[in-house]
Each structure stands twice: as structure tokens, then as C-alpha cells.
Amino acid sequence: MDKSILVLDKGTRCTAWNYSGERLVAGLIDGSLAIYDSTDPASSNFTCTHRFKGLEAHNGSIVKVVWAPPEYGDAVACISEDGNLSLWEEVVDDAEGPHWKMCKCFDMNTSQVLDVQFGYGQTSLKLVAAYSDGQVKIHELLDTLELEKWQLQAEFQNVIDLVSKFGNVSCLSASISWNPERIEVRQSSFVLGFNSTTPSLNSAKVWEFDLDHQRWLPVAELSLPEDKGDQVSSVAWAPNIGRPYELIAVATQKGISIWQLGSNPDHDGRLSVHRVALLSGHENEVWEMEWDMSGMTLATTGSDGVVRLWQSNLNGAWHEQAVLAPPS
Numbered sequence: 001m002d003k004s005i006l007v008l009d010k011g012t013r014c015t016a017w018n019y020s021g022e023r024l025v026a027g028l029i030d031g032s033l034a035i036y037d038s039t040d041p042a043s044s045n046f047t048c049t050h051r052f053k054g055l056e057a058h059n060g061s062i063v064k065v066v067w068a069p070p071e072y073g074d075a076v077a078c079i080s081e082d083g084n085l086s087l088w089e090e091v092v093d094d095a096e097g098p099h100w101k102m103c104k105c106f107d108m109n110t111s112q113v114l115d116v117q118f119g120y121g122q123t124s125l126k127l128v129a130a131y132s133d134g135q136v137k138i139h140e141l142l143d144t145l146e147l148e149k150w151q152l153q154a155e156f157q158n159v160i161d162l163v164s165k166f167g168n169v170s171c172l173s174a175s176i177s178w179n180p181e182r183i184e185v186r187q188s189s190f191v192l193g194f195n196s197t198t199p200s201l202n203s204a205k206v207w208e209f210d211l212d213h214q215r216w217l218p219v220a221e222l223s224l225p226e227d228k229g230d231q232v233s234s235v236a237w238a239p240n241i242g243r244p245y246e247l248i249a250v251a252t253q254k255g256i257s258i259w260q261l262g263s264n265p266d267h268d269g270r271l272s273v274h275r276v277a278l279l280s281g282h283e284n285e286v287w288e289m290e291w292d293m294s295g296m297t298l299a300t301t302g303s304d305g306v307v308r309l310w311q312s313n314l315n316g317a318w319h320e321q322a323v324l325a326p327p328s
Contacts, residue, residue, distance in 0.1 A: 033052055
């Protein structure tokens with residue numbers, strides 16, 4: 001018999017598990033954050049241990065929450081409905097005990113943050129944010145003990161032709177996924193796609209940090225020639241357990257494309273791409289996609305209120321493995 005392990009507060013809009021799955025952060029429509037902890041590992045029950053709100057940081061509901069990597073402590077980045085991006089960390093002192101405080105509120109300027117993700121660099125923690133004006137900003141944390149001291153490493157637009165610059169851009173949403181692989185010889189990389197009024201920004205591109213020239217470069221575009229302007233709703237980079245290529249899922253209004261990304265760049269520094277599947281099943285827009293730890297099963301959900309699980313067989317053919325729908 002199915003058993004509920006956690007009942008979220010009314011008004012919860014977004015959630016995220018931490019790396020170990022022992023804590024959950026939830027963002028609510030009143031602009032507050034709630035932290036749920038496992039009270040009894042044997043029974044997998046969770047209870048709300050902290051609830052806090054930063055009035056100076058957020059106006060409106062919380063629409064996105066992301067945990068920082070565990071080696072940087074218990075810290076959460078969150079985006080509010082007004083497009084503000086802030087970073088919160090749990091601190092412990094003798095007077096108050098464990099509590100949460102805001103350690104950084106990133107400058108929003110005139111545009112709103114649409115998506116944010118943490119990623120690893122060879123010497124530092126990275127944070128990439130996509131903005132409503134089509135800009136992408138990479139922030140870098142050099143001192144792991146001071147989460148408030150971030151530096152802006154790079155700023156660019158999501159285009160293959162780095163010479164092109166687009167103004168008067170309006171983006172409804174963006175989706176970022178870092179390469180989860182943590183091999184020191186590999187450079188930092190992530191995939192990003194927009195849902196915007198500017199077709200050149202939309203298609204999902206893979207960005208990699210060029211250590212020799214100290215800059216970010218687009219190394220692949222995950223789109224067929226006739227689909228380059230399609231608006232992207234979600235991207236997800238699969239963990240790699242020994243494949244000679246990477247797997248990346250990209251969702252547009254045409255379905256969910258599964259792409260193979262090669263590992264050996266050509267003379268121009270570009271990586272080969274090959275679409276191996278186009279999955280259809282969701283009635284409307286796909287909101288979120290998540291790979292399992294092995295990178296072999298993809299979970300997707302969208303505006304139709306259904307969760308679908310996808311897998312490939314031994315011949316590489318993708319199929320729908322299961323459909324999880326709420327009781328009618």
C-alpha cells in the first residue's frame with residue numbers, strides 16, 4: 001500500500017531534495033521557504049524544521065529552489081516571482097542554534113532571473129543564471145567558506161555566433177542543466193535553452209569553459225536545422241556511468257528529443273550531436289525533466305499533470321516505461 005511520507009503546506013509552489021535525499025526545501029506563494037528534515041530514517045517520515053521569509057529579498061512567491069553542492073554546506077538558491085535571486089545558508093551558533101540567513105542577494109538590474117543552477121569548476125563553485133533579457137551570467141565562488149563573496153566571471157547571450165548581439169529580447173522562461181560529471185580533466189559545461197521572442201536564442205546550446213583562453217564557448221547546438229527557432233521548455237543532462245558519449249534531453253512543443261553528444265571536438269572545437277529519439281506523450285508543455293542516478297531512466301512532467309518514465313532498450317530504442325497519474 002502506498003504511504004505518504006510528507007504533506008507539504010498549502011501554497012507550496014516548488015520543491016527540491018538535497019543531494020542525499022534527507023532534506024527538502026519548499027518555496028511558497030507567500031515568499032517564504034520551508035525546510036523539511038527526516039525525523040525517523042527507518043520510517044522515512046519528514047517534518048518541517050525551519051520556515052523563514054526574507055521580506056527584503058523577495059516580493060511574491062518563490063518559483064525556483066536549488067540546493068548548493070553538499071561540500072559547500074547547507075545552502076539554497078531561490079528565485080522569486082519578481083525575478084530576484086538570493087542565496088540562503090544554514091548557520092549554527094550558541095545563542096540561536098541552527099537557523100537560516102540570507103548571505104547573498106544578486107543584483108537584478110532591469111531584467112529578471114528565469115533559472116539558476118550550481119556547477120563545478122576545477123578550482124571553484126560556479127553558478128549560472130539565465131535572465132529575461134536573454135543574458136547568461138556565470139558567477140564564481142573562490143572562497144568556499146564565504147558564500148556571500150561571488151564574482152561575475154562571464155556574461156553572454158545563448159547564441160552560436162558570438163559576434164551577434166540581440167537587443168529588445170523578451171524571454172518567458174529558460175532551462176539550465178550542468179554536466180553532472182565530476183572529472184578533473186574535463187572542463188565545466190552546461191546546456192541552456194530559452195523560450196523567447198528571439199529564435200536564435202531558443203535552441204539548446206552546450207557551453208564549455210575554455211581553460212586556455214579563459215572564456216565560455218558554445219561547443220554544440222542540440223537542434224535540427226528546421227527546428228533551431230523552437231522554444232525550449234526544459235533541458236536535462238544525464239549522469240554518465242561509462243558511455244563514450246553524453247545524453248541530453250531537450251523538450252520543445254514538438255516533443256522530448258534525446259541527443260547524443262560526442263566527446264571529441266572537431267578542428268573548430270565543436271562536438272558532434274545526434275538525435276536518437278523524439279518522445280511524445282505529454283498533451284501540452286513539458287515543465288520538468290529529471291534523470292535517475294544511472295542516467296538510464298528519464299522522468300518528465302508537464303501541464304497535463306502526469307509523470308512519465310522513459311527508458312531505452314538494449315537496441316537503443318526509447319519507449320515509455322510507466323505513467324504516473326493522480327487518482328481521479
